[in-house]
Amino acid sequence: MSKLKIAIQKSGRLNQDSLKILKDCGVSIDNGKDQLKAAASNFPLEVLYLRNGDIPQYLKDGVVDAAIIGENLLIEKGANIAFIEKLNFSKCKVSLAIPKGEEYSDLSYFQGKKIATSYPNTVRQFLEKNNIEANLHIINGSVEIAPNIGLADGICDIVSSGSTLFKNNLKEVQVILESQAVLAVSPKINSDQKAILDKLQFRIKSVLKGRQSRYVLLNAPNEKLEKIIDILPGMRSPTVLPLAEEGWSSVHSVLDKNQFWDIIDELKNNGAEGILVCPIEKMVV
Known part of the structure; x- marks a missing residue:
């Protein structure tokens, strides 16, 4: 019997909310601690617990048929991967920020400046669209410290509450995009898996409508x-x-x-x- 393979974040802010929406859809997942793969007992579904940054490539390659993933990561690493449903949780922004003491009027501030980020593709596209030339310093991890140690003039990163920026003496000056969790689909999904995904999406729509x-x-x-x-x-x-x-x-x-x-x-x-x-x-x- 065909099963839909769906990827969710192995750990972190998306993991629990992803599991909850599947549970609210009546999908019972038999997962133990530290498992990388688990099957549903009452629905043709298999869950793969993956590192967040790896999920777009798994979708592209067709290793998984679908994924619950942040829209921001899909934009950064998942070119040509479509999503079929916004899930209304894990909301955040991808924003530019600079030291609090700096004067800021508009995007021209970043002309010729250094920007530390984990989202180089997103930042590059945004800057090109606004005719700004800046130097990107790619950091895989906490970028907020970069201005404080002289590595960059500003940063581009995820902003949820803003508390991390505040702690690092930074201020948000420009929102590049707003993001939330989405249900993304592999371009290589076949018709059998697509039929199962349609059933799951129907349940998700019913849960989301109920929550609202x-x-x-x-x-x-x-x-x-x-x-x-x-x-x-x-x-x-x-x-x-x-x-x-x-x-x-x-x-x-x-x-x-x-x-x-x-x-x-x-x-x-x-x-x-x-x-x-x-x-x-x-x-x-």
Whole structure:
């Protein structure tokens, strides 16, 4: 029986979130400590735990059929490798930073300067696009120390919270790209593996939609029902059921979690009572 081979980061920030989304998709992975390969017991899937920087090459060569990988790494090392789904976790930026005490007005600051980075292809493309000539010093590891020891005038690196820049007396001055985890596909995937990947992507979409949504139940007086229904976006339209108490109805709907509190406040102001909010594990649309 065909199996889909999917790569995830062996260790680090992407590893746990990658395993969690697979688990939330109902995929049970029998992996022990320090295993480099593990099979799912209830889905035709095999997980390969790889070094993050090696994953793009494994995709190119067709050693794995798919991967959960940072979009930033795909841009840096995975030319011509497509991704089919943004996964909404492990969000970060790839940014240029300089010492805090330096004056900065625009990108011309970097003209003729030295930039330390682990992302030479990304930086080079960005600088060429903006007609800036700079010297790149490629470092595989912590680049933040480079300006402090006189190795570079600035750096280009991943920025999440900004705390690492702060600790090294640096400031972010230009965002090159914004990144998150994505589901990438090997250009050499065959039709059998693609069919399995389609099933997995369907499950992932349902999980992601559920994470972004909240199920809302409320009671409303019938004379205010029309206004309350207008407030609720819903998937198509809210479900409305009569209550045992005459003149009242129960209204059920789904809200985007990012709009949730504003809509709840408006519902309360328009007569909604007994509002109950539930998380959604998965939402199949």
